[in-house]
Amino acid sequence: MPSVTDANPITAVGSAASAGPSGRRxxxxxxxxxxxxxxxxxxxxxxxxxxxxxxxxxxxxxxxxxxxxxxxxxxxxxxxxxxxxxxxxxxxxxxxxxxxxxxxxxxxxxxxxxxxxxxxxxxxxxxxxxxxxxxxxxxSFPPTDPQVRERLERQADEIGGQAMFDELQRRDPEAAEHMDPHNTRRTVRALEVIELTGRPYSSMLPRYRxxxxxxxxxxxxxxxxxxxxxxxxxxxxxxxxxxxxxxxxxxxxxxxxxxxxxxxxxxxxxxxxxxxxxxxxxxxxxxxxxxxxxxxxxxxxxxxxxxxxxxxxxxxxxxxxxxxxxxxxxxxxxxxxxxxxxxxxxxxxxxxxxxxxxx
Missing domain, CATH: 3.40.50.300 (P-loop containing nucleotide triphosphate hydrolases)
Incomplete structure (x- = not known):
């Protein structure tokens, strides 16, 4: 990021959202x-x-x-x-x-x-x-469903956290790439979001945008x-x-x-x-x-x-x-x-x- 003392600040090439007619941020x-x-x-x-x-x-x-x-x-x-x-x-x-x-x-x-x-x-x-x-x-803040969460948690108890993570890798490899396979709670949350929204969990992760x-x-x-x-x-x-x-x-x-x-x-x-x-x-x-x-x-x-x-x-x-x-x-x-x-x-x-x- 250029500092305010730079002689030649970067010229804008457009932004994802408009600041309105005033341009005030x-x-x-x-x-x-x-x-x-x-x-x-x-x-x-x-x-x-x-x-x-x-x-x-x-x-x-x-x-x-x-x-x-x-x-x-x-x-x-x-x-x-x-x-x-x-x-x-x-x-x-x-x-x-x-x-x-x-x-x-x-x-x-x-x-x-x-x-x-x-x-x-x-x-x-x-x-x-x-x-x-x-x-x-x-x-964005994806929805939750206690019944879906409880079912996935039972499934994790039955087949183990690694098997749940393998399922996440199959359904959303991008999300799995950035997650700890030993964090079963987060794996369950990701699978819950996928099931409730029909969208990859990775598509809802915070963006610096x-x-x-x-x-x-x-x-x-x-x-x-x-x-x-x-x-x-x-x-x-x-x-x-x-x-x-x-x-x-x-x-x-x-x-x-x-x-x-x-x-x-x-x-x-x-x-x-x-x-x-x-x-x-x-x-x-x-x-x-x-x-x-x-x-x-x-x-x-x-x-x-x-x-x-x-x-x-x-x-x-x-x-x-x-x-x-x-x-x-x-x-x-x-x-x-x-x-x-x-x-x-x-x-x-x-x-x-x-x-x-x-x-």
Missing amino acids: VVSIVGPTASGKTSLGIALAKALEQADGTPCEIVNADAYQMYRGMDIGTAKPTAAERAQVSHHLLDCMDPQDTMSVALFQQMARQCISQLQDRGVRPILVGGSGLYARAAIDDI YVIPSVQIGLDMPREQLDERIDARTQQMRDEGFVDEVVRMRPRLGPTAARALGYQQIADYLDGLMSEDEAFADIAQHTKRLARKQMGWFGRDPRIHWLTAASEGLVERAVQIVHHADAGDYDAIDSQADEYVQHHLGQLHTTRLQARVQS
Whole structure:
């Protein structure tokens, strides 16, 4: 991906989807927790509106910030931050409800469409990688059928996982080529999808291909600095009354909301299983582990334009990236992302990612 400082950016040769008459792309800001995505989203919305005269509004792409009342533990934008730029898909679910990626995809795409109809540029902000991709990428969520799944699981018990995988190789060799033959659960799921849809499972795997013309900006940060920010955020959660929030929310948390990082640790403290100090130390440790996983997830996507979070001129460079995307400068190479991801999983990918982080 060319950096915004390239003298001769790639000229677009067309894209799979139209960005509309304005050419304005949806912006998606991604990166690990505590890297400053919320702040950049607000600052970028203001800067783009000032530069283009086009209003921007933020669409939340964090799985747990959609739940009402889960404010401190999810680092939800504050009332003051929301007053600066309009936010959407915050506080839109009761904590007893079940949020899924498929449901979020419907909600996010409807929200994006409504904003674009009003002439507003949507800016997605969130660290939930699959949620961020589901909003703008070629990702479908095949149906399930408990009876079909149960029958296939019984069959796997009778004939063994390898025989089931052999059947998958016969029916969908492309899917089998990218799957672990020892993962019988995934093999069963693939065969279930094939039976329910009549289509190869491989045809429904996620693609690095925008269905909504977009540009992604990633925030990177040295590990030591990110760890310090996570420690500071965890202490801030404690100071702001996270324990009281868990006491208030605990009776109302459904099975999905209860998985939000930090809530179980505080519940364990309340139940006397650990001290308060131990609970918050465990939250910080798990948050750092989550940040590593997030970078691994986002690092696989070659379309992301990486910027150093603490660098001077961060907002200005983000604006330049968006303007290049609006002009179609990245379309040609973005359209090849699937091929690139499949064939460059080692040093070439790392080199390209590092080059873009430094750009």
